[in-house]
Amino acid sequence: MATQTADEALPKLRRSYRPAPLQTLSFVFIGLLGVWLIGNLIKNPSHWFDLFLVGLTLGMVYALIALGYSLVYGILELINFAHGDVFMLGAMMTTTLVGVFGLGLQGNVLAWILPMLVITAAFTGVMNTFIEIVAYRPLRGAPRLAPLITAIGVSFILQTVGLVWKGPAPVSIRDDVLPRGKIFHLGDADFGWNQLIIFVVTIPTLILLVWLVQKTKQGKAMRAVAQDKDAAAMMGIDVNRTISFTFLIAGLLAGFAAVLYALFVTNVQFDTGFRLGLFAFTAAVLGGIGNLPGAVLGAVCIGLIEQFNNGLTWHTPGTDWTNSLIFAILILILVFRPEGLLGERTPEGG
Amino acid sequence: MAAARSSPLVQAAGIWHRRRELGALWWRALGAAGLSRERYRSLPHWQQRAAKVALAGVILFLVVIVIRVLERSFGEVSGVTIVTFDGSAYLAFAIVALLIVPEWKALPALPLRFAWPAAAAIATVVGVVIALVTDNTRNGVVSSIGSVLALGAPPWLAAGSARQPTPVLERQLAVGRKVVPLAVLALAITFPYWWNHIFTIPIFGEFPSVETAVVMLVYIMMAVGLNIVVGYAGLLDLGYVAFYAMGAYTAAWFASNQFANRDLKFGSVGVFPGVTGIHVSIWLLLILAGVFTALVGVIIGLPTLRLRGDYLAIVTLGFGEIMPQVARNGNDLFNTGFNLTGGPQGITPIDSPGFGNKLSDWTGGFLPSNYLTHPQGANVFYWTGLLLLLFTIFCSIRLRDSRLGRAWIALREDEVAASAMGVPLMRTKTWAYAAGAFFGGIAGAYFAAFKSSTFPQDFFFNISVFILCMVILGGMGNVWGVILGAAFLAYLNQEGLANTGAWLNAHFGTHIDVPQYSGGIYGVIIVLVMLLRPQGLLPSARRKRELELGTHDEPAYDVVH
Numbered sequence: 001m002a003t004q005t006a007d008e009a010l011p012k013l014r015r016s017y018r019p020a021p022l023q024t025l026s027f028v029f030i031g032l033l034g035v036w037l038i039g040n041l042i043k044n045p046s047h048w049f050d051l052f053l054v055g056l057t058l059g060m061v062y063a064l065i066a067l068g069y070s071l072v073y074g075i076l077e078l079i080n081f082a083h084g085d086v087f088m089l090g091a092m093m094t095t096t097l098v099g100v101f102g103l104g105l106q107g108n109v110l111a112w113i114l115p116m117l118v119i120t121a122a123f124t125g126v127m128n129t130f131i132e133i134v135a136y137r138p139l140r141g142a143p144r145l146a147p148l149i150t151a152i153g154v155s156f157i158l159q160t161v162g163l164v165w166k167g168p169a170p171v172s173i174r175d176d177v178l179p180r181g182k183i184f185h186l187g188d189a190d191f192g193w194n195q196l197i198i199f200v201v202t203i204p205t206l207i208l209l210v211w212l213v214q215k216t217k218q219g220k221a222m223r224a225v226a227q228d229k230d231a232a233a234m235m236g237i238d239v240n241r242t243i244s245f246t247f248l249i250a251g252l253l254a255g256f257a258a259v260l261y262a263l264f265v266t267n268v269q270f271d272t273g274f275r276l277g278l279f280a281f282t283a284a285v286l287g288g289i290g291n292l293p294g295a296v297l298g299a300v301c302i303g304l305i306e307q308f309n310n311g312l313t314w315h316t317p318g319t320d321w322t323n324s325l326i327f328a329i330l331i332l333i334l335v336f337r338p339e340g341l342l343g344e345r346t347p348e349g350g
Numbered sequence: 351m352a353a354a355r356s357s358p359l360v361q362a363a364g365i366w367h368r369r370r371e372l373g374a375l376w377w378r379a380l381g382a383a384g385l386s387r388e389r390y391r392s393l394p395h396w397q398q399r400a401a402k403v404a405l406a407g408v409i410l411f412l413v414v415i416v417i418r419v420l421e422r423s424f425g426e427v428s429g430v431t432i433v434t435f436d437g438s439a440y441l442a443f444a445i446v447a448l449l450i451v452p453e454w455k456a457l458p459a460l461p462l463r464f465a466w467p468a469a470a471a472i473a474t475v476v477g478v479v480i481a482l483v484t485d486n487t488r489n490g491v492v493s494s495i496g497s498v499l500a501l502g503a504p505p506w507l508a509a510g511s512a513r514q515p516t517p518v519l520e521r522q523l524a525v526g527r528k529v530v531p532l533a534v535l536a537l538a539i540t541f542p543y544w545w546n547h548i549f550t551i552p553i554f555g556e557f558p559s560v561e562t563a564v565v566m567l568v569y570i571m572m573a574v575g576l577n578i579v580v581g582y583a584g585l586l587d588l589g590y591v592a593f594y595a596m597g598a599y600t601a602a603w604f605a606s607n608q609f610a611n612r613d614l615k616f617g618s619v620g621v622f623p624g625v626t627g628i629h630v631s632i633w634l635l636l637i638l639a640g641v642f643t644a645l646v647g648v649i650i651g652l653p654t655l656r657l658r659g660d661y662l663a664i665v666t667l668g669f670g671e672i673m674p675q676v677a678r679n680g681n682d683l684f685n686t687g688f689n690l691t692g693g694p695q696g697i698t699p700i701d702s703p704g705f706g707n708k709l710s711d712w713t714g715g716f717l718p719s720n721y722l723t724h725p726q727g728a729n730v731f732y733w734t735g736l737l738l739l740l741f742t743i744f745c746s747i748r749l750r751d752s753r754l755g756r757a758w759i760a761l762r763e764d765e766v767a768a769s770a771m772g773v774p775l776m777r778t779k780t781w782a783y784a785a786g787a788f789f790g791g792i793a794g795a796y797f798a799a800f801k802s803s804t805f806p807q808d809f810f811f812n813i814s815v816f817i818l819c820m821v822i823l824g825g826m827g828n829v830w831g832v833i834l835g836a837a838f839l840a841y842l843n844q845e846g847l848a849n850t851g852a853w854l855n856a857h858f859g860t861h862i863d864v865p866q867y868s869g870g871i872y873g874v875i876i877v878l879v880m881l882l883r884p885q886g887l888l889p890s891a892r893r894k895r896e897l898e899l900g901t902h903d904e905p906a907y908d909v910v911h
Contacts, residue, residue: 157873159870160873163867274811327668331665334654
């Protein structure tokens with residue numbers, strides 16, 4: 001009560017950032033969302049849980065991509081449009097590797113998934129670093145929009161590389177590469193080995209990433225560069241190398257995501273990366289860009305929204321509107337809460 | 351700053367950087383012609399110039415002869431004609447232009463009253479030479495027109511970069527400013543008459559057909575509109591295609607039988623009696639589409655324009671992605687059965703533009719009654735499009751020089767400083783959005799009327815990037831550069847890539863479907879331009895200075911390398 005009077009006593013320096021009616025509206029919106037979800041749950045619970053598990057799984061894959069966006073944005077304030085296409089090329093690489101490894105895939109999962117992850121991640125990591133050095137580094141001093149426009153150009157080039165490499169048709173791989181056996185049931189919904197493998201790969205990766213950023217010297221350098229490049233340089237940090245390292249990490253994460261996505265969805269096209277990249281970017285923004293746990297939370301939300309919207313039947317827009325829905329979320333978040341769900345509000349944030 | 355004053359043509363050829371070597375070559379050639387350096391220097395100015403032009407003519411003549419001999423001897427043996435017969439004329443013209451262009455730096459010494467007669471005389475000589483060498487009168491005419499352009503272009507192009515023009519240069523610039531645009535305009539207006547009657551361009555093949563030219567005009571219009579947003583105000587708009595779609599669907603809604611349970615006709619032409627739906631005259635719809643789209647621009651802009659540059663880019667991208675999906679799914683909005691956009695089938699046919707029989711008869715058929723049934727429909731569409739483009743260019747330039755335009759540029763250069771100087775940020779940005787959207791809407795409506803249809807797949811994200819690519823390639827902020835970039839890329843997209851691909855496949859025995867990879871080609875263009883020439887082909891003088899001096903401080907950590 002006391003603070004309220006103090007606020008009123010002060011002259012109004014600035015229009016209030018988020019007017020109160022908006023908050024009410026957002027509660028109404030979230031409430032409606034809850035009603036919609038519960039309504040669907042009651043109508044067809046097993047289907048709901050099925051979608052929930054698939055959404056969660058895909059959300060974890062998206063999280064790996066979203067973290068790439070978030071890391072690069074955090075350090076360079078650049079929306080790396082090409083990131084989704086790096087992921088796509090990684091997925092293409094995975095389809096090739098599935099062909100190379102051939103029938104051995106039926107045997108022990110651990111025997112081939114590790115080499116596959118390593119090869120693809122190395123491929124995408126090196127590619128991402130290369131892109132940074134060739135296309136973004138010369139533009140360090142340029143106006144802010146220059147690297148962004150370049151990133152769009154690189155994205156188109158990578159899509160064409162994918163097009164030349166695998167052709168315009170979707171590339172499919174066998175769907176029995178990952179074991180599909182069931183582990184447990186939620187009603188009629190099954191949780192399969194293929195989903196478990198995704199969690200087994202992503203969760204340690206995420207923990208490792210958090211450890212890398214929070215605890216290691218290199219992570220400290222990354223955080224320092226993200227805060228202030230000039231000051232970091234004066235403290236003896238090699239800024240360019242740190243930025244390249246960040247791109248390498250982002251590329252590695254995209255490579256992991258690519259393997260998991262290709263094996264789980266078994267279907268990749270040259271423009272998959274663009275769409276998924278935008279989804280992942282939306283996820284990063286939803287969680288608060290530059291915020292690593294936020295990116296994961298946002299990615300899981302996006303995965304769930306996508307699956308629920310595609311699969312649910314009661315008052316659902318349906319597959320036709322998935323893109324619009326996700327971009328609408330992106331726009332609303334950017335307009336009304338640019339700091340995201342978990343992000344800190346920065347002076348520049350609006 | 352001397353380099354800034356030479357013409358971009360010369361710079362592009364890299365000749366400026368080699369002027370010393372070229373100079374030595376030049377003296378040697380003069381010596382071979384019996385004119386020593388001392389003798390040359392003692393000559394009056396006009397005789398020096400005459401000597402140079404004469405020498406240039408001789409060199410040109412020799413080059414053309416060599417090319418002809420080469421193509422006669424090698425062309426028929428190997429079956430490879432890289433330089434076609436007609437191509438040689440084109441090449442010769444380019445060489446003339448390059449040789450004569452540097453001469454004009456010396457021009458302030460020449461009394462102005464001699465300048466243009468001299469240009470005309472040189473052009474006539476060039477034309478006659480080329481006509482004789484190539485046995486083709488048309489080549490001669492085109493080359494002489496081209497020479498006038500080449501002679502007039504440097505002062506005109508230098509207009510932006512000349513810091514303190516002398517009075518004489520000033521007057522010449524004024525002449526150049528009038529003559530070159532008039533000549534280009536004359537060429538543009540007569541385009542339907544000459545496009546298929548003159549030489550073919552090496553590798554690219556024929557000149558674009560009139561239908562392609564109409565599409566090019568529409569794209570140029572959109573690029574000039576986007577240039578207002580991106581080039582003037584510095585707001586990156588990745589969803590410009592949304593405005594274009596808005597314009598197209600406005601035309602489609604009000605000039606077709608999409609809403610068949612309504613029956614309204616207002617000034618429309620070519621609608622059969624008994625056909626229901628809303629049919630409003632396309633001319634009114636062009637205005638309506640512009641205004642409606644500008645309103646949409648304001649509505650989209652108001653909440654989003656306070657976002658920082660790259661966030662704004664993402665939001666506009668989001669709108670650009672939502673719009674085609676709405677168009678594609680709009681045949682059954684919210685399961686109500688209401689058909690708004692025709693879904694994937696789009697809306698077709700759309701009424702044709704026209705002035706009706708009464709006006710047509712009254713003007714003796716000068717104003718066509720109906721564009722679609724007109725025997726030279728494409729030509730009429732072309733001229734109308736040209737008129738719309740001229741209107742767009744005029745508005746764009748007037749806007750740039752207005753108070754609002756200067757506010758945009760101030761905003762682009764430094765938002766904080768601009769707002770401290772009293773530029774209202776939101777209002778100024780919103781106006782930029784509205785103005786850009788206005789022209790996008792007109793272009794969309796006109797394009798829909800030309801194709802007589804709209805489809806959702808015309809409005810995908812790559813079109814936005816394609817238009818952005820035009821603006822970047824040409825030179826953000828400079829209308830002429832944007833026009834050049836847009837014309838080139840639109841041509842490439844419509845015909846050029848297919849022609850080049852066919853040429854490649856024919857000469858190297860490959861089987862590449864080049865247009866399929868257009869996205870990658872545009873990507874390469876974007877990246878190369880951003881890395882090598884961020885100011886674009888024809889930069890605006892101000893933008894160039896900005897990029898050279900930098901609007902940001904040099905980062906400390908990059909200085910060491």
